[in-house]
Each structure stands twice: as C-alpha cells, then as structure tokens.
Amino acid sequence: MRKVLIVDDDTIIRITLRSLINWEEMGFQIVADAIHGEAALAYLKDHTVDLIISDMKMPVLDGIGLLEAVSHFAVMPKVLVLSGYDDFKLVRDAFRLGACDYLLKADLNGELLRNMLEGLSKEWANEDEAGRASAAEEGREKISDSERLTAMAMGKCGLDEAFFDGDYLVVQFEIDEFQKHAGRFAGDFEGKLIKPLLEFAAQIPRVVSRCVLGTISPSRYVMLYRILDGGQYQANAVSTCRQLCSVWNNFLNLPVSAGISSKGNGAGDFHARFEEAGGWLSLHWLKGKAAVCSPWEKGSVDYLAAKDAFVRYKRLTVGLLTADEMAVSEEKQKLIAAFYRSGLSSAKQELLYLICNLAWILNESHDDIGALFAEKVNYYEKIGRLEEMGSLELWLNNYFRWVMDYAAHQNDRRQADMMSRAKHFIMDNYANPELTLGSVAGYVGLNEKYFSSRFTKEEGMTFSNYLTEVRIRKARELMEQTDLKIYEISQSVGYNSVEHFTRVFKKICQVSPGAYRK
Template identity: 65%
Template sequence: MRNVLIVDDDTIVRITLRSLINWEEKGYHIAADAIHGRQALDFIKDHPVDLVITDMKMPVMDGIGLLEELNRFKDMPAVLVLSGYDDFKLVRDAFRLGASDYLLKAGLTEETLVSMLKRMDEEVFQDQQGETGEEKKPVTAIPDSSLLGDMALGKRSLDESFFQQEYLVIQFEIEDFHKVSARFGEDFEEELIKPMIELAGQIPRVASRCIFGAVGPSRYVMLYRITDPGQYMDNSVSACRQLCNVWKHFMNLSVSVGISSPGNGSKDFLTRFEEAGERLRLKYLKGKAKICDPWEKDVVSFEEVRQTGLEYARLLKGLMVGDELSVWSEKKRLFSDLYKMELKAAKDVCLCIICNMAWQLSDNHDDITALFVEEINYYVKIGRLDGMRSLELWLNNFFRWIMDYNAHQTDRRQADMMIRAKRFIMDNYANPELTLGSVAGFVGLNEKYFSTRFTKEEGMTFSNYLTEVRIRKAGELMETTDLKIYEISQSVGYNSVEHFTRVFKKLCGVSPGGYRK
C-alpha cells in the first residue's frame, strides 16, 4: 500500500481528492493532508510518503517551494502536480524539479485520477522497483505527437528540428470535460487521446504540415508550420474548424480553440504556447466551441481582461460571495469610471468584467453558460447596446443574475455537504471518537456553522442525530444477531455498556435486554 499526502489550501479540493475514488482498492492509502508546503514537509519528515499530490499556488510555501525542498531528501517521493489552465509555466518548473506528472483541477474526475494512478504505477513506481529479472522491453521511437506534448509541458528539452520554419501554436480544449469524460472509461490514453490524435492525422492538410499532440486528456496542442505565407491566417482557422467538426461528428466532442501569432525557432515556442492558451481563455465571450485567433477585430485582449480583473477585484469577489454591500460600493466606482469613457471603451471594460466572472466561475467548477437558457455571444449582446444608460442597466441586471445564481449554487453545494456529512456519520458511527468537529472538518465547514445548519435542516442536533443512528443500529443487531449486549454496545460506538444501556432505555423506553425479549 502506497502512502499519499494531499497538499492544497482549498478544503473542497482536499475533500474531493479524498472521496473521488476508493484509494485502498487502487493500492493507495491517504496518510494525511496539508494546507501548504511547510506543513507537508513537517509531516514527511516523520512519516514515509510515496506520493505527494500538491497544488501549485498556496500560502506560506507553494508547490515550487515544496518541490525544491523535496529535492534535498535522500529518497524523494513521487510528486503529482495540480494546476489550473493558466499555470503551464509553473507546471514546466515543476517538471524541471522532478515532478512526475500533472492534473488539471478543472478536469479532475474519477476517470482522470484513476487513469493517472495507473500511469504512475506503470511508469514511476515500476521504475523505482529496479530490476525484476524480466527481459527488458525494446526501446521504441517516440512519436512526434508525444515529443510535442512533452516539450510544451517542459518534460523534455526543445528539439530545434521541430522549428525550422515559421509556425503557429494552437491549443484545443474539450468543452465540459468533467461531464463527457465518463464516456471514455479509465484508460484515457487508448479511449480518448489516441483517437483524437488519429482523427487529426487523417486530415491531409493537418498531416502534411502539422504536428498534433496531447498535453492532457482535455487539452491538446498543434504546431502549424506556415507553408502558405499569404494565406496562413485563413487556412489555419479553416483547418481548426475542420478538426473540430471531425471530433464533433465521430466522437461527439465540442472543442474550443486558441491560436497564437507566428513564432520562429525554438526560442519562441513556449511563449507562443502560452499565448495560444491565453487566447483560448477568451472563449467565454463568444460561447462554447469557438475559435479565438489573433486576427479578429474589435475583441478584447487577454492582458486587458487580466488588468481589468485586478482593477475591479473587490467587485468580482463580492459578486462571487454575495456581498451586497461590497458590490453596491464597487458598482458606484465602476459606473463612475465608465461614464468618463467613450462608449466603445466602456463596452470593452464591460466585456473584460464578464470574462473575469467566467474565469472565477470556472475556477469553482462552474460555467457562465449555466446563467441563461440560451448561449450568449457577449460581443454581440454588448455591441447592440446603444448608450451608457442601457449599458449600466444591462450590467446591473447581469450582476443580479450572477449573485442570484451563486446564492443558489451555494445553497445546493451546502445541501450536498449535509448529504455527505450524513453518509460520513453512517460510515463511522461505530467509532467512539466520532465528533461534531470531525464531521464538520470532513465536509469543510466551520464547526459552529455546521452545527447550526445541521440542526436547521435535520430538525435535531448533531448529537441527537448520532445517538439515534447508533441506537437504531443497535436495535437491528439485537433483531438479527446473537451478539451479547456489551458486544453490540461496542459495535455502535459505546465503550461503556452502562452508558449504552441508559441511552437505549431513554430513547426506546425499554432496556436492551427487554427489547431483545
């Protein structure tokens, strides 16, 4: 059994990782979790760990700092990195420091995690076991598709022979990956990645001038060599559209695209790769399964969106958490700024705020398209507004929709937490150490808040609920087994048979012995 340490400052991510799969069945044991790198190091110094799953961005000590410290260990554990879509620079640094692989947080599903652990078993832990006496498999040539994906991630140094002429770097992302991934089982390599690459290779103009590879189950990269200087803009967009149509037709996958500006030589490759990813992140303003290229007119840039997000960070945070007071004061500042601008500039700021809102929803595993029944192209929607007053009115309505939606989602998520809490109680009622605090910690809620919410939703306190579960289970054991009373007492979480007897009689109106008779 391999020991696993989860390192992430986000409680929800830690809980998700713990509960996503049956770790024991896969040969792994969750030894502990930590909220930052320093806490993780303190644990590892006293406990053997085989696999560390760590976030990149954390307080006190981030993922890069943790990797740097782990490199000082005589026996460094395997490290699996968690990242966001905009963290490829950090992922490359992580590989440089010895990380084994990475998982995209937004694409984290049972299937992706199982597939990753299977790959770790075959490629990482198998290597650590040394010689097994079996005949070594012959070394096979690595296909260009794999080399390209590895170079993009920093797993492999750049090969100058790939970049002998001008090129574009294009990124592709499967839409709603967390929903569609279940169709492809546990072996993403065979069931998803390989078919995606093979279908791309069947398109003549892609096969003749492009290299297409995967950087993950949900994300792909293509090197488009420019052999048509006068027409490459239209031709590259046309090739991307044809690829997306093929994947839609044969695999029922919707795919969005981000295209970089031209690059030259290996020195430009990583910059163009990141540029393609940044352009891909602007897709939310156009709708799903769209192509975002550098030649579009009258669109906002990634840098404009990023800067606007920094400028109005308090407004965005208030919208996400439902802070009416903060939103009210920040809206006044926003509209004061907008009325000082030309209408076109004000509309661009509006678009940047919408895109930032989409990013934050995506970071929360949510989707801005869920706000409305129909898909919206925000360039068209905002473009139709004929003045500052109508822009202000529309933005006010949009902010209200966002806050109402987030409030509903928060209620739903917290209701889901109560369901998980009750399941946790049912799985652990036999443990005498089960407490309100341990259940609250499991679902990631403050103990006092959890206690209040539990009482409100269940109509009884946590303590009374746990007692009722234990006594009901005790009654079932008396009806269906020949266990002695003290054995039943221990089986339902009571160390003292006397205390168990008093509680049972109080709740059932009869002693355990009388109930059995």
C-alpha cells in the same frame, strides 16, 4: 497501503480529492492534508509518505518550493501535481524537479484520478532500475512526433531545434464542458477519447501535411502548425482549426474551442507561443462554445489586460459568485461611476474584462458561465450593441442579478452536497468515539457553528441527536443479527462506556438493551 499526503489551500479541492474514489480499494490511504508547502514539510519531518498530491499555487510555500525541498529527501516520494490552465510554466518546472505526473484541476474526476493511481501502482510494481532504464530507452526509440510535442510542451524533455525549424504557430484546443462529457468514456480516456480524436484529425489532409497534434490532458490538446503558405497563413490556420473543431463535434459530439498564437520561429519561441495560445483560448468564453480565438481578430479583448483586471474586480467577482448583495451594491456603484467618467468605449472594454474574470473563476470551480443563459451568448456582440451609457447600465444591473441568482442556486446545491457528504462521513465513522461535530464540519470544509445550524435546518434534528440515532440503529441491527455481547456492541457503535450506552439506548427505545434482545 501506499500513504498519500494532499497539499492544497483550497478546502473544496481537498474534500473533492478525498471523496472522488475509494482510496483503500485501490491500495492507498490518505494519511493527512496540508494547506501549503510549509505545513506539508512540517508533517514530513515526522512521517513518510509514498505519494504527494500538490497544488502549484499556494501561500507561504508553493508547490515548486515543496518539490525543491522533497527532491533532497533520501527517498523522494512520488509527486502528482495539480494545476490550472495557466500554470503550465509551473508544471514544466515541477517536472524538472522530479514530479511524476500532473492533473488539470478542471479535469478532476474519479475515473481520471483512478487511472493515474493505477499507473503509479504499476510503476511501484516495476521498480527494478535496470528494467526502467531499458523501458525508457525503448520508449525514446519509438516516441512519435505527437508524444515529443507533448513532452516538450510540458517540460518532460528538452526542446529539439530541428523539430521547430522554420516559422510556425501554436494552437491549444479545449473540450468545452469537459466534466459533462467525461462520463461517456467510462474511464478509458486513452482508448475512447484521445485515440479517436487524434485519428479523426489524421484524416484531414492539411493537418497531416503541416501539423503535429499532441495531448496535454484528456480535455486539452496542443498543435504545432507549420507555416507553409506565406501571407495566407493566418486565414488558413483559422480555417484549419475550425475544420478540426467541426470534425470533432460532428463525429465525436464534442464541442471544442481553440486559441491560436502569433508566429514563432525556432525552439526558443515555443514555450512563449504555447502560453500565448492558452491565453487566447481562455477568451473563448466571450464568444461561447466551440469558438476559435486568434490575435488577428478585430475588437478582441487582450488576454493580458483581462488578466491584469483581476485585482481591480476581485471584490466584485467574489461578491457576485457568493451572492453578497452588499458587496455587489457597493462595487457596482463605483464601477458605474468609473464607466461614466471613462466613456462608453472604455466601459465596454472593462465590462468584457470583468466577464472574462467571472468565466475563469467559474471554470476553476468546474462551472460554466454559459450556464447563465439557455442560449449561447456572444458577449462581443451583445455588449457591442449597447449604444449609450444608460442602456449599458441597465444591462449591467440585469446581468449582475442573473449572476447572483445563479450563484445562490449553485451555492444551495453545493451546501446540499456537503450535507450529503457529511452524512456519508458519519455513516463511515459512527463507530469512532472521537467523532464530533467539529470533525465532521472540518471534513466538509464548513465553519463549525454554520455547519451545526445548517445541519439542524436540513435534517430537522441536531447533529448530536442524528449521530445518536445512527449509533442506536446500528446497535439494534447487531443485536438482531449477531451474538455479540452488549459491551461489545457498545464499543462497536462508538460508546466507550457500556453504562452510558445502556442509558441512551433505554431513553430512545424505551427498553434496556438486554430486554430488546430478548
């Protein structure tokens, strides 16, 4: 078994990674997890692992710090990086420090993770250094422009000056609601998604004549648009992106949004233009699905200003997405007072910043701000139609209520999912005498006291009674189907003491284990 260490400060991500696939079937075992890089290094002092799956942004010691440390190990484990859409600079640094691959958190699903692990298993199976060097040399000879663009964007290789000769734009594309569409491709993202998507793009003459399109991840793509048309390049670039998005939607049934950078020149500008394109793409939530965003749109929100607003609205956004009535009420009063002081125009801009931050937080948790309403919403248009502060305040009050109602529903659904995971965990571990309320609560990432009350409410019995029922039911099955001795059955269902097992069995079944077997 290949040993795996998960490093992420987000409990939900750690739980998700554990539950997405059957690790042992694939030859992997998750031996531990850690909430930051320092905790991971403390574990690695006394233990060796084959694979580290690490987030990039963590408190105490981040993913880069962890990579710098493990890069000095006598034998460096393979490192798979977890990142958000705005972490590409960190991903490039990670590759320079020896990371073997990366996975966007928004793409996280069982099929993609399984594909990555299969690829790593093949690497381990072919650890012959001479063979790897030969394969790498062969790969360099055959690499396409598309692959070269991807490698340079992600920092897997140096920038080629000749590749960026002249003026250009960088575009990032994203498949909207990727998680909803991922299941259609049955785990074969390369053959059933990426290849057809690139092939359809290659049927468009102006894409072929001036563009290079590369794959960042199954949900995210990068395009270099070479400027060959002087003063008309802005309109032509937008038109080209809209045509691409339309083709992908019509023939692959995939809604795709795009973000276009300002003009760059030479290799030195590329990474900045790449990051800028991602920034513009992140604003597409304000326009709805299948939107094209660029620096030339009048009235568009500034990405960096919206990002800076995160600190101002952190308590409010957290309150909205946890349906915290008190926190939202307090922050809303402050917000409306500030709006009246600043005036209508400034208030509209700030409201767009706030909605941006809500959208980004929802997207990080595999949710979609578009799900708030049945119809597609263009927030620029909706907020633009508010002509005085009174109507803006009324709309804001209604909007906050919609968000909190949606968040409460989603939280209830997630809690139900957690209870389902808890019961699966109990079924997988009932034979362990050390299984406790605390260990199950920790597995699903909930406070022990809250988990206990929630479990009792959901199941109509306490955790202890539920576990006892599971164990006794399994014991009865073993008595009916096997010739195991009573003490062996006792141990098989999690009881160290056969006397205790006998008392519990008789209390529930009204007969002793021996009498039940007869």
